[in-house]
Amino acid sequence: MRITKSQFGTIAFAAVGIALACGGPAAYAQTAEHYQNFNSAIYIPVDDMRRMAADPKFMQDSFDVVHASIKFNKVWLETYRAGQEVSEADVRKVKQFFESKGIRTSGGIMAVLGVEGDRIRSFCWSNPAHRERFRKLVAFSAAIFDELIFDDLFMYNCRCDLCQRARGNRSWTEFRLEVMKDVGENLVVKNAKSVNPRINLIFKPPNWYEQYQFSGYNLEAQPKVFDMIYAGTETRDAENTVQHLQPYQSYGLMRYFEHIKPGKFGGGWVDPGQRQTLNRFAE
Numbered sequence: 001m002r003i004t005k006s007q008f009g010t011i012a013f014a015a016v017g018i019a020l021a022c023g024g025p026a027a028y029a030q031t032a033e034h035y036q037n038f039n040s041a042i043y044i045p046v047d048d049m050r051r052m053a054a055d056p057k058f059m060q061d062s063f064d065v066v067h068a069s070i071k072f073n074k075v076w077l078e079t080y081r082a083g084q085e086v087s088e089a090d091v092r093k094v095k096q097f098f099e100s101k102g103i104r105t106s107g108g109i110m111a112v113l114g115v116e117g118d119r120i121r122s123f124c125w126s127n128p129a130h131r132e133r134f135r136k137l138v139a140f141s142a143a144i145f146d147e148l149i150f151d152d153l154f155m156y157n158c159r160c161d162l163c164q165r166a167r168g169n170r171s172w173t174e175f176r177l178e179v180m181k182d183v184g185e186n187l188v189v190k191n192a193k194s195v196n197p198r199i200n201l202i203f204k205p206p207n208w209y210e211q212y213q214f215s216g217y218n219l220e221a222q223p224k225v226f227d228m229i230y231a232g233t234e235t236r237d238a239e240n241t242v243q244h245l246q247p248y249q250s251y252g253l254m255r256y257f258e259h260i261k262p263g264k265f266g267g268g269w270v271d272p273g274q275r276q277t278l279n280r281f282a283e
Contacts, residue, residue, distance in 0.1 A: 059094070125156055126165075234269065
């Protein structure tokens with residue numbers, strides 16, 4: 001459930017994931033107040049990570065406001081998004097704050113480049129420099145956290161000259177599925193587990209059912225190598241947002257993902273941002 005600053009004043013927490021129950025409350029005896037039958041988690045993007053590290057009062061005030069309404073027992077702390085990284089010192093500062101509150105912490109990466117305008121651009125997975133930067137980001141995060149989620153845009157939509165040559169005679173779908181299978185196996189799983197063998201790696205595609213294969217989301221190969229999957233349900237306003245995602249798509253997506261990796265489906269990403277009806281997540 002994405003919560004924007006405009007909805008909650010100066011709130012830092014830009015996203016909330018309402019997860020399915022993964023173990024009963026006894027598993028989290030040392031955590032803050034939480035729900036009995038399901039777990040909830042907050043996702044904190046890079047900009048808010050930086051602000052919280054720089055302003056402890058803002059961090060405390062944000063925690064107080066959000067936890068008063070949503071009894072979350074876990075946070076996802078983002079280390080990279082759109083060309084922006086968070087320093088290790090700042091990541092650890094925010095991590096320590098939440099752990100002192102009895103909140104579990106995990107890492108998050110939004111694997112897109114920062115570009116001008118409202119475009120979404122993936123890493124160029126044909127570019128050795130891009131691949132090396134991503135490899136370092138994963139290793140950096142794996143050294144800090146025992147769990148890491150790849151949020152929404154772990155995809156491939158670059159069409160530069162390098163990609164054109166690497167594609168050859170294959171279709172874009174065939175090419176992207178093959179490349180992202182390699183990226184998932186080598187740049188994520190083998191890389192992260194070489195740094196932290198305990199790490200739990202989570203693959204989380206967005207609600208782009210009709211575009212998964214074309215965008216490189218390999219739902220046959222990647223769930224086999226990642227430890228868990230999540231569903232980016234994104235129940236936004238169906239008329240006034242750029243993706244025009246219909247609410248009913250999210251309802252079916254949860255059932256679909258339950259069958260992709262049975263027993264290893266961690267939950268949904270309820271997303272009321274940019275909408276007129278804020279309680280759609282309850283449905």
